[in-house]
Amino acid sequence: MSEQPSLFDRFERAFMPNYGVPPVALARGEGTRVWDVDGKEYLDFIGGIAVSSLGHAHPALVEAVSRQVATIAHTSNLFLHEPEVLLAERLQELLKAPARVFLANSGTEANEAAYKLALKYGRREGRSYFVAAENGFHGRTIGALSLTGKKAIRDQFGPFPVDVRFVPYGDADALKEAVTGDCIAVFLEPTQGEAGVVPPPDGYLAAAREICDATGALLVADEIQSAIGRTGHWFAHQADGFTPDILTLAKGLGGGLPIGACVGFGEAGTLFAKGDHGSTFGGNPVACAAALAVLDNVDLGHVQQVATRLRDGLEAIGHPLLKGVRGRGLWLAAVLTEPVSGRVQDAAAGAGFLVNALQPDAVRLAPPLVVTEAEIDAFVSAFPAILTEAAR
Template sequence: MPQTVTRADFDQVMVPNYAPADYIPVRGAGSRLWDQAGREYVDLAGGIAVNALGHAHPGLVAALTEQAGKVWHVSNSLTNEPALRLARKLVDATFAERVFFCNSGAEANEAAFKLARKFAIDTGGADKYEIIATTNSFHGRTFFTVTVGGQPKYSDGFGPRPTGIRHIPYNDLDALKAAISDKTAAVIIEPVQGEGGVLPADAAYLRGVRALCDQHKALLVLDEVQTGMGRSGSLFAYMEYGVTPDILTSAKSLGGGFPIGAMLTTADIASHFGVGTHGSTYGGNPLACAVAEAVLDVVNTPETLAGIRAKHARIVARLQALASETGVFATVRGMGLLIGAELAEPFKGKAKDFMTAAAREGVMVLQAGPDVVRFAPSLIIPDADIDEGLNRFERAVRAVIGQ
């Protein structure tokens, strides 16, 4: 019989690197969750942009169950059918010609950075290894990726960092012009900075980054861990901009909640990862790939992608109306179903307060730094759940600001 556990057990048995909420979800269906006490929540957080099709989607349950009855794991001295099917569909749907599977966004970015340096050194010499990233970016929690991410709070305190990494302001093409050189191996950009505040790149900026990379024979790496798999309203955000990367990373929504990451690139660049140069024990796991294939089959349809755009408009209109009535938000921004509501000056620094109050009202939202409330719900969330979730969120906002 399962042992009874509570939130208090976390503090007794878990490493204290997280500070989870005071409730534990135990069941989900669509865009609703229930905790141990049976309390219901509307989920506008999506597991931080992960639960692309909500909770317990029947198609994902069926794919996982079917694969679980066949084969769970094989070593990477073998391949497997779900991995090959998923890779083929990703190649057919994108610029990419080759795919590498792993287990998370951090691992996908780690692979991207290693491949970019390997390619650059192989083709441009030993001095061509510098990586340019942007301040307030986020690319994962391995030591390499957290160093490339431009947020010192995540990389301080761990001793000497990997070298050859430079940081410049986001959306500042002049800063990149001053920093890039023939020693640059790669420039890494999030089309929308997620953890940095839900900040979309300007179209002219991203086109300029592409041109500068071409000029200096540097690879353009787009981190689409948070924006990919329909989150932006296109399958990947680069399609919204019309700017093609050399390497793209994906995770989060790719597995709809099952851990998987992917690095996509061209055949020429991929050839520099010869046998034995990189690997992942669980990468390409049949269970993960079967689920991700089912996610892709649902997301990459005109109906789903059009629905994401319509839901974006519905949420933004409601948040803007709330901002007009209360003055709580300075701006509402984002793409598709990755939306950030930036707090107005009197409420700066209180994003966590709004998130906590929202949970008390029965709705789950996120923060993106101290000044932005973030929304990343299921890509197929029903309009009724959007409306009910935002009704609850409005009550939370008014409770915090005293209106």
């Protein structure tokens, strides 16, 4: 008898209904594979929403976390510990620019820190409003939600504490018109994740940098999903040839453990004074040990190789339900000709693959960065039949 129905019932009785009831109950994972409570095996092509950089139960991650939790698991921000210093130094090294780090627990917390950092700058300079992108997603806490351009999740929780003006993503002319000397900061994702893995037009981010330089507004790059090798680069903005004033990180940085980071470049790295911001759990030793293990074991060359194989394989599929593929690296959307992504997700699970119905016409693919060529080929080979099943 299946264990799942009773677990689903228990979940529904115990939790607030904001997630609904997820369709699969997972019990364990190893590498890029996971098993549900009934023992069914799946190839994981969503990776905990671009979080499980090293897959599941990676030996280096297990060893680092086990060693650290047996040494010291928590210090609070009243004391420092070496793993947090090592992590901040490693991020500085990978960013190749003068920067200071604040460690938090999640992406929305990283964006809250960026929001407060920008507010402090804006009030010092007498500036009054923010600019962000339509359909952008920066988190669900009130500060981060203020900057999120998705009406369906934003509007019911207003009014918001600051003036945020939204412009179409990728429209440099609209951005230039919106950003004046009164603008505090511009918040952008180098690729819009929750909007459907939507990359910007060529030159858009460089134009955003020029617009902010000309007006004195800060440029904030939200790389919660796009960083830590996900696009084939340590940070997506590096491939676009610009440096933000503030960078936010989370998800893949911890490889499954909760961690976020807000990085300020140059002057932005020293805007906070003692007491301006804090976190009891942020940058705890265990999460930092996990992040260091991730950074030690992500192979950018491998990511680039398998990402090309995945894109090429999907683009070669001729199926009436598949319109095309967009995205960067191992962070893609299979774009559909019909709004049936939920059916594609269900059909994929039935075939033993976990994907994410991100938008009605887009399915998100974000496998662990350790996915193999053989696993890529297995998914690509199975995808036409999955699409056919979803189209019925």
